[in-house]
Amino acid sequence: MDTQEKLLEMEHITKKFPGVVALRDVQFALRRGEIHALLGENGAGKSTLIKVLTGVFERDGGDIFLEGRAVSPQSPQAAQNMGISTVYQEVNLCPNLSVAENVYIGREPGSAGRIDWKTINRKAAELLSRFDLHIDVTQNLDRYSVAVQQMVAIARAVDISAKVLILDEPTSSLTAVEVRKLFEIMRMLKARGMGIIFVTHFLDQVYEVSDTITVLRGGEYVCSSPTAELPKMQLVARMIGKEYEDLESRPSSSLADRGKRDLFLRLQGAASAQISHVDIDIQKGEVLGFSGLLGSGRSEIARLIFGVDPIVTGGLEIGGRKTAVKEPITAMRAGIGFCPENRKSEGIVGELSVRENIMLALQAKQGMLRAMSRRQSEKLADEYIEALSIKTPSREQSIHNLSGGNQQKVILARWLATAPDLLMLDEPTRGIDIGTKAEIQKLVTKLAGEGMSLVFISSEVDEMVRCCGRMVILRDKKLVGELTGEEISEDMIVKYMAGGEQFEPKTETIQ
Amino acid sequence: MSGAIQKKPGNRNISLLITTLLFFVLFGAGSLAYDRFFSLSTFLNLFNDNAYLIIVAIGVTFVLLTGGIDISVASTLAFTCVFSAHLLRLGVPPVVVIPLVLLIGLGVGLLMGYLIQTFHLQPFIVTLAGQFFMRGFCAVISTNSIPITDTFYKYMALGKVSIGKGKLYYYVFFALVVLAAAYYTLRFTRFGRGVYAVGGSEQSAVLMGLPVTRIKIAVYAISGFCAALAGVVFSFYTLAGYSLQNMGLEMDAISSAVIGGTLLSGGVGSVIGTTFGALIQGVIQTIVTYQNLNTWWTKVTIAALLCVFIVIQRGIALRAERRKSG
Ligand SMILES: Nc1ncnc2c1ncn2[C@@H]1O[C@H](COP(=O)(O)OP(=O)(O)OP(=O)(O)O)[C@@H](O)[C@H]1O
Numbered sequence A: 001m002d003t004q005e006k007l008l009e010m011e012h013i014t015k016k017f018p019g020v021v022a023l024r025d026v027q028f029a030l031r032r033g034e035i036h037a038l039l040g041e042n043g044a045g046k047s048t049l050i051k052v053l054t055g056v057f058e059r060d061g062g063d064i065f066l067e068g069r070a071v072s073p074q075s076p077q078a079a080q081n082m083g084i085s086t087v088y089q090e091v092n093l094c095p096n097l098s099v100a101e102n103v104y105i106g107r108e109p110g111s112a113g114r115i116d117w118k119t120i121n122r123k124a125a126e127l128l129s130r131f132d133l134h135i136d137v138t139q140n141l142d143r144y145s146v147a148v149q150q151m152v153a154i155a156r157a158v159d160i161s162a163k164v165l166i167l168d169e170p171t172s173s174l175t176a177v178e179v180r181k182l183f184e185i186m187r188m189l190k191a192r193g194m195g196i197i198f199v200t201h202f203l204d205q206v207y208e209v210s211d212t213i214t215v216l217r218g219g220e221y222v223c224s225s226p227t228a229e230l231p232k233m234q235l236v237a238r239m240i241g242k243e244y245e246d247l248e249s250r251p252s253s254s255l256a257d258r259g260k261r262d263l264f265l266r267l268q269g270a271a272s273a274q275i276s277h278v279d280i281d282i283q284k285g286e287v288l289g290f291s292g293l294l295g296s297g298r299s300e301i302a303r304l305i306f307g308v309d310p311i312v313t314g315g316l317e318i319g320g321r322k323t324a325v326k327e328p329i330t331a332m333r334a335g336i337g338f339c340p341e342n343r344k345s346e347g348i349v350g351e352l353s354v355r356e357n358i359m360l361a362l363q364a365k366q367g368m369l370r371a372m373s374r375r376q377s378e379k380l381a382d383e384y385i386e387a388l389s390i391k392t393p394s395r396e397q398s399i400h401n402l403s404g405g406n407q408q409k410v411i412l413a414r415w416l417a418t419a420p421d422l423l424m425l426d427e428p429t430r431g432i433d434i435g436t437k438a439e440i441q442k443l444v445t446k447l448a449g450e451g452m453s454l455v456f457i458s459s460e461v462d463e464m465v466r467c468c469g470r471m472v473i474l475r476d477k478k479l480v481g482e483l484t485g486e487e488i489s490e491d492m493i494v495k496y497m498a499g500g501e502q503f504e505p506k507t508e509t510i511q
Numbered sequence B: 001m002s003g004a005i006q007k008k009p010g011n012r013n014i015s016l017l018i019t020t021l022l023f024f025v026l027f028g029a030g031s032l033a034y035d036r037f038f039s040l041s042t043f044l045n046l047f048n049d050n051a052y053l054i055i056v057a058i059g060v061t062f063v064l065l066t067g068g069i070d071i072s073v074a075s076t077l078a079f080t081c082v083f084s085a086h087l088l089r090l091g092v093p094p095v096v097v098i099p100l101v102l103l104i105g106l107g108v109g110l111l112m113g114y115l116i117q118t119f120h121l122q123p124f125i126v127t128l129a130g131q132f133f134m135r136g137f138c139a140v141i142s143t144n145s146i147p148i149t150d151t152f153y154k155y156m157a158l159g160k161v162s163i164g165k166g167k168l169y170y171y172v173f174f175a176l177v178v179l180a181a182a183y184y185t186l187r188f189t190r191f192g193r194g195v196y197a198v199g200g201s202e203q204s205a206v207l208m209g210l211p212v213t214r215i216k217i218a219v220y221a222i223s224g225f226c227a228a229l230a231g232v233v234f235s236f237y238t239l240a241g242y243s244l245q246n247m248g249l250e251m252d253a254i255s256s257a258v259i260g261g262t263l264l265s266g267g268v269g270s271v272i273g274t275t276f277g278a279l280i281q282g283v284i285q286t287i288v289t290y291q292n293l294n295t296w297w298t299k300v301t302i303a304a305l306l307c308v309f310i311v312i313q314r315g316i317a318l319r320a321e322r323r324k325s326g
């Protein structure tokens, strides 16, 4: 502590929103050359602390010292000028501008007020290639995937040669390879003496990369400790405020074999513009997992079933009858629900309340004219706020005032509320804290027990193992394997995903 | 990692291409249908008759790019004409009148931008108030048409350069200068790029540390200034100021921008497109005149064109999207 000088100190920080005290007397200290993990449940106040620091929100009390001097940035621009560079949790780039411009906007090189596009494009390409990102930087940002956009945002923040770098859940939409690259760069910046604040819900990543951990709970400071001195179980206990044993346990119901089940949905040689020739059967009351790397085709199958990408050839049978699903509303009427992966940009209607956001899909399914009684909708909303522990002062709060993770829970609740026969969940626990993650996993097995079919898609293999009763594995947009019950293990999944001679599919058709 | 998923086509250039093509197709159609239509002079007259519209539309484009709207411009233009005519009649020299009216236009825009930004008001409502306010002031000054007899104005009204068989009036150069300046600003200055960023995602622009408040106020000031400058050009053009002048011009300006490929949701568009959009309206006007139709046919045609154009634009974007993903 003595040798490493304090770079940033925040003391007695308080921030109130109408109806919520988001931060109460919080302290935080960052040293030079340190990667500091800021942890806590959804709604604990992590993003708020960051936004207070960078002048997005005005604080109600407390002091901030940067290199020993008291500072009060009034805007992100001011914070940036003081040497605090940030990647916020929400999307913070402009989709209509080129990749290169997104990296350099606001600090374009050039002389006499004239922007030098050649230099910008060249420098942006150079910068991104350090992240192993070899893309055409003159194209609009929205032509690229969310993962690429996330990397561009990070590259921009890193390039603003700052003293403090803040990354608020930067890894939530990155693949393992990209995460490794990001960590490499973070370590390099750390060696240069930069202080890095890192927010994530992936505890493995915390132990891999961070030096120090600070935990917040319910807007209050809990503890701060070197990472090496805080074992995982203790950390989780600090985060959720109680001991937590069954974190690793596997819900027993997923293993129980309930004999032969009825068929709910059958895809036969189905193809959309995105994926070709899939044969899949989904039975009533099972949790079927789609495993595979990002881009392996796992989301594409769900999109095909839900009518987002219409079926071009092949057949879809629901409940034994041939059905043409041309658009999502047809799928919804046929009893299918789909909670998409990209919830950051899709699905949140910011001005509406939590209750209205939960009711949205149910309303659409029933038809706009068949109104639900207010009482009914309030009851339903309260049920899901409880079940998913959505942290909100009231069900009438606008959803954009919720923390990032709690917004995700609302979208999840929206699809659960439609009580479909088949519910497809694409990365349902992304950005969601560890306690609620386990709750969601339990909920999934419980719903299956009650007869609902579920499709579960997740990049976290251990979560897949815990939830799924059956699993198909995809590679390069093809089904390459299937595992049932006890066969499902991390080793097997990883082997299939990586591929190799001995793991070619046994049969062409996967049942 | 280079295998990034491509999601949407860059349809910004496609729109501009369609607009330009449409302009030449219309011009060609006119040339085929009418004998003396195809000539340099018809082409140059498009600029002579629409210089003021081009200026207003370029100003409005700045506002539209940020995702806002300004419907006060026609009134500002009319006010500029009436007030200039009034001052000139009182004997105030043009060197005072012209800077003064330009400042008023700038000031009114600045004020509206300030109100919209600081009190989070709807741009539509604020600029509607601005519209009534300025139009009201016109009538307060005079409800009759005031002729302009000032020598400088007369000089500007008649002064022209000959190009081949055609002629270009001096005041057209105002429009060309505005076009060049606007193009440069939007393409090569930080402010200009900030305008696009705000239109793309205002929240992101704030978080990236751009001076969003200043940008959003400035675009209304620019729009007000352009409207006033268009007023000056219009008084050269007509040598009169009348309180009911150019009713509904704001919609012509906005439709020029939209035909030129500007999205009302902000973030996409260009002033070159807007200029072609204004010229397209000019061609239709000319064809309608040649055909000896009621001038309302211009409005009808433009309305139809606007619908068709938006549908075509959308269709092409969708097709390209499908082709990409296929
Ligand atoms: N703009 C706002 N208006 C009102 N309340 C807000 C606002 N932003 C955040 N809150 C509240 O402040 C609390 C802390 O939110 P914050 O976004 O800091 O959580 P977080 O720790 O980042 O959670 P997550 O892991 O879900 O991102 C939450 O209860 C949230 O509802």
Ligand SMILES: [Mg+2]
Pocket (backbone or CB within 6 Å): A046, A047, A048, A089, A168, A403, A404, A405
């Ligand atoms: Mg957060």
